[in-house]
Amino acid sequence: MNAELPNIRHQSIADLETYFTSIGDKKFRVKQVWEWIWQKHAHRFDDMTNLSKDLRAKLATDFSLPALRVDATQFSDDGTIKSRFKTFDNHLIEGVLIPTDERKTACVSSQIGCSLSCKFCATGYLDRKRNLTYDEIYDQVVLINQQSEATYEKKLSNIVFMGMGEPLMNYSNVLKAIERITAEDGLFMSPKRITVSTAGVAKQIKKLGDDQVRFKLALSLHAANDAKRNEIMPINESNNIKVLIEALNYFYKQTGNEITLEYILFKNLNDSAKDAEELTRIYRQVPADLVNIIEYNPIDAFKFTKPDEEGIQQFMGILEANKVNARLRRSRGKDIDAACGQLANKGK
Numbered sequence: 001m002n003a004e005l006p007n008i009r010h011q012s013i014a015d016l017e018t019y020f021t022s023i024g025d026k027k028f029r030v031k032q033v034w035e036w037i038w039q040k041h042a043h044r045f046d047d048m049t050n051l052s053k054d055l056r057a058k059l060a061t062d063f064s065l066p067a068l069r070v071d072a073t074q075f076s077d078d079g080t081i082k083s084r085f086k087t088f089d090n091h092l093i094e095g096v097l098i099p100t101d102e103r104k105t106a107c108v109s110s111q112i113g114c115s116l117s118c119k120f121c122a123t124g125y126l127d128r129k130r131n132l133t134y135d136e137i138y139d140q141v142v143l144i145n146q147q148s149e150a151t152y153e154k155k156l157s158n159i160v161f162m163g164m165g166e167p168l169m170n171y172s173n174v175l176k177a178i179e180r181i182t183a184e185d186g187l188f189m190s191p192k193r194i195t196v197s198t199a200g201v202a203k204q205i206k207k208l209g210d211d212q213v214r215f216k217l218a219l220s221l222h223a224a225n226d227a228k229r230n231e232i233m234p235i236n237e238s239n240n241i242k243v244l245i246e247a248l249n250y251f252y253k254q255t256g257n258e259i260t261l262e263y264i265l266f267k268n269l270n271d272s273a274k275d276a277e278e279l280t281r282i283y284r285q286v287p288a289d290l291v292n293i294i295e296y297n298p299i300d301a302f303k304f305t306k307p308d309e310e311g312i313q314q315f316m317g318i319l320e321a322n323k324v325n326a327r328l329r330r331s332r333g334k335d336i337d338a339a340c341g342q343l344a345n346k347g348k
Helices: 013-022 028-038 053-062 134-152 171-181 200-209 226-232 241-255 275-285 309-321
Strands: 069-074 082-085 090-100 104-107 158-159 194-198 215-220 259-265 290-297 326-329
Touching: 013 028, 082 134, 090 134, 104 134, 134 171, 171 194, 194 200, 200 215, 200 241, 200 326, 215 241, 241 259, 241 275, 259 275, 259 309, 275 309, 309 326
Parallel strands: 104 158, 158 194, 194 215, 215 259, 259 290, 290 326
Antiparallel strands: 069 082, 082 090, 090 104
């Protein structure tokens, strides 16, 4: 594939109309090609079987059609499926299908690597190579949906941007991908079934509000005071908790969309009674629907462990006594390094 050619999926309908007019073809070709690239998910021009061979050859001469492909797949004992995808320029990213009885969720990546260096996240130890384009993000959803249909005979019900990378540092591609995923001439999924998770880029959280997005937002909080958050999430030094509380309130005021706080428990770091009280205070300052308390999944580079079951229940009990709407989220796919924080943990 010639990567120097314009990517056909980066052309607008108006661009394609101009192109087909310029080669003396009919305008209805635009609709045919648009359906192939966004609804029938053609990854090669030869797949566009209702076009003549000559036209397919002409398109291949004038455009590129870079697409993700599944490079490797792992199956967890609990039904979780992790996929390693290869990009057209031979980078590797990972995505996960998380099945439950009620829903089939795709966890997708937004960047190749990450620049935020969160201490507990395997991806944070990788260099950021580049942002994923919106069509590459779209491809992850399409390929994971195909896995869901093949394995569970169910379409995806939910999408979470909780894979590799910081979505709000690839803002335009993430929003364009969601626009295509939710479009009637795309995957036509409800934006209410999409959650974008951020480590806390306050300026971009406010921009989401200004842009009147319709999807849900999750903040990876993971510590309830600045000193501890600085220790495990360097981004907190420029986006502290007070600034994030202000940004989340602004986002909610502009959109009314659901907000979740994510909090991974680490033994002897953020799991004390005092930590639970501090988390309660943050919860009362943010229009959050839910606090997700997450089991820590170990990675080689970070030496903390998760609390024992008694410690977890004590922490949950304090939140419950304080009327915090908290849910303990048991991790899925731990045996294949597909759980929260483990993507790109091995073999990269």
